[in-house]
Amino acid sequence: MLAGGRVMAGKKVVVAGATGLVGSAALRHFGGIGSCEVVALSRREPRDLHGARFVAVDLGDAAQCAAAVPALRGATHLVYAALHEKPNLSMAGVTRRRSAPTI
Numbered sequence: 123m124l125a126g127g128r129v130m131a132g133k134k135v136v137v138a139g140a141t142g143l144v145g146s147a148a149l150r151h152f153g154g155i156g157s158c159e160v161v162a163l164s165r166r167e168p169r170d171l172h173g174a175r176f177v178a179v180d181l182g183d184a185a186q187c188a189a190a191v192p193a194l195r196g197a198t199h200l201v202y203a204a205l206h207e208k209p210n211l212s213m214a215g216v217t218r219r220r221s222a223p224t225i
Contacts, residue, residue: 135200
């Protein structure tokens with residue numbers, strides 16, 4: 123059984139970047155297991171915590187990270203799904219190709 127049931131009993135999972143696509147899926151997955159504690163880290167509270175405890179933190183701010191440390195004590199697993207936002211990040215490194223002609 124992968125990451126479920128008895129395997130995760132008593133474990134503590136921290137999801138950094140809990141509002142994104144991957145972070146939300148991790149919250150749903152580990153929250154659905156029910157036998158582990160889940161902590162959601164993000165600047166904004168996720169729409170659905172799936173039973174996780176929310177800790178507001180900007181991972182780019184050292185003081186906020188230091189203040190969040192007590193909530194992370196005892197963590198056994200980390201899902202790092204945080205994204206460092208930059209202007210035009212969605213297009214960074216993407217080169218546009220012209221479609222190949224259809225025959």
